[in-house]
Amino acid sequence: MAEATEPTGIRHFRTLFISDVHLGSKAAQAELLVDFLRRHDAETMYLVGDIIDGWRLRRSWHFPQPHNDVVQKILRKARKGCRVVYIPGNHDEFLRDFPGEHFGGIEVKMNATHVTADGRRFLIMHGDEFDVVVRNARVLAYLGDWAYDAAIILNSLFNTVRRRLGFPYWSFSAWAKLKVKNAVNFIGAFEEALAEEAHRQDCDGVICGHIHHALIGERAGIVYINTGDWVESCTAVAERHDGAFELIRWTEVMGPIAMPLKAVGASLETNHRARAAEAA
Template sequence: MKPGEKFIDAAFTRRMHRNRYRSIWISDLHLGTSGCQAERLLEFLQATESDTLYLVGDIIDGWQLKRRWYWNQTHNNVVQAVLKKAKRGTQVFFVPGNHDEAVRQYIGLDLGGIRIRDEMVHVTAAGKRMLVLHGDRFDGVIACAKWLAYLGDNLYTLVLKFNQVYNAWRARAGLPYWSLSQYLKHKVKNAVSYIASFEKALAAEARSQGLDGVICGHIHKAEIRDIDGITYCNDGDWVESLTALVEDHDGALRIVTWQEVVVVKDRLRAEEESMAGVPA
């Protein structure tokens, strides 16, 4: 073997291991809406591998599709990428949320290699037992006033449309992305209180089941934190934050972003091509 080939193999191995995980959790994709960052999601799916992939609810936005049909080729490509992973041996679990609640009638079935479950317990490599569920049934608004949840969803859609226009201007001005919805969540007292109550309710449910932690989605706020001895994990969303929760092979849980995963992959590919004497 030539020296150059040895270096190329090493670079390739590093690239594969940097984006190879034991488990990945993604949620709140909202396929079927213009707000879904389907192209970046597809890049993330193509750049990562895992033994298990959890789809933690609101994968397809049935609420919005009932109002207005929106579905382009990239959304198809995302679905095909998930099916391809299942076909190649990745265990794929789909835990429906409130926006794709119609899928709940198929709980317990395996369709096209996708296992549909209401909630699950995931055991990490470190032995931690984690409850996996979307989390909408712990949302007081959805549980008690679903009409208000629909209203909130419409308002959120309007905020996203404003964001798209405003951030197109910011991009032309060379400025980074800015999220009005995230700003409001952090600044409005009632929103902060709502998020804290939701997180505590999920942690309490995990504790009541004798588990070590909980993994959820729903509120579009990626976070890992300790709540009275319970590990609370939220994998975020693919509308604005573009985040996922991953488990490394030693059982460590962490949040990753589209940017860090795809940028690392591209940098290592450039390094591999450079070592091979090919212009990056």
């Protein structure tokens, strides 16, 4: 069954997964996320870490109105009955001191297990727990964060020119990740580690963020889903009412200039009964 679409054009899903918004960073594409939240509703929403960028806010305060609008949009959805679960990441790790607490109707959890409409179990976690640099070389992580800021600023300037020429958004950082051998190896190792953890916890799949590389795929019989980010790719993952997943790339939907909403994405169906039979 496809997702419901209201007469207003709002798409309604069973579950939405969003991560790596980095509110407080100048690179956060808050306006696009506000527009996405305006056009999408769900029964449950998982905020899969790095929604607020505490690292950058500690360096200098930057929280303009569009960033506040994102917070207000999420709080409003919670007030209207959407279950909102916030799983902190490394950039908003200050919230890891409050597991089980509720803030404005938003529940904070270290990680979660989500059961889809078709009965599959998914481990939900940010993923920085499996990033060796973040765990064991904090100074390098901060230096890498500064370098990433510089790359994003250059990317923003480049895309300003592209938009004026009528070209769609293009991410240099995302392109580099797929071209640089070490980055490709890191992504592969990260995906394998998350899949192994999901298998260890007897789950059919894992949904994470952290590496800003959106994907719906499979690793060793485990469904691997990364929600991407709202700095470069502007992506979210949605669970339809039949349990199938869809990857939504909002910059492709909207184009270089706001365009009528259209459905995009890819879904992946897995046979969890076969996995259960194999394990038995």
